[in-house]
Amino acid sequence: MAVVEKETVGRALVVKLSGELDLVTSDSVKEAIDPVLEGSSRITDLVIDLTQVRFIDSSGLGMLLGRYKKVSDRGGKVIVFGLQPAVERVLAMAGITKIVEVAASRDAALAHY
Template sequence: MSMSVKAKHDRGCLVVSLCGELDLKTAGELKATVDPALLEARTAPTVVLDLSGVNFMDSSGMGAILGRYRTVSQMGGKLAVCSLTPQLRKLFELTGLTRIIPVFASQDDAVVGLQGGE
């Protein structure tokens, strides 16, 4: 299966919505969308990854998210994920990513939360 990636700006945040499978074959699409936007950022970037449409994620997908988190953090910015399905929430909890990457219930909660310093 494939994945679609859509990016938009919302109140100063880059919001990236993912739909489909985030795995070894598709992780590059996430990188190809987010990384150029980070290079263009003049200030510390604020990024929200909306995972509501992700129906499968493997370790490559998690690695792609963690890699974007590290890049954003090194730039002095913030990255969060939102709208996790119950399956993805369990995966994030089991792997400890919820202790590293902020998780919000919705896009709006994430945008407001990141701008308010969480």
């Protein structure tokens, strides 16, 4: 898993991920995201591009939930987009799609920033 790109758009941190989000990669994703979230009171939301993510396991789900908690504790929200069918099924079965916003595209995810 690689964090391919990070950028700030308005009050959102936008992160593009690639590969698999699993036990092996979840910590490196956290290490890429958390310092940015914790280092700026201006960033309240997290937008995650999952277009290139083809697999997610329980560790990946835990990473998403942990970032959701960090962001929601600050009054922000998490938006994901670009869900591949297999990833979308796992997120739906785990109930993640009920707590994070799922956008149809990057443009839709960033429309209000």
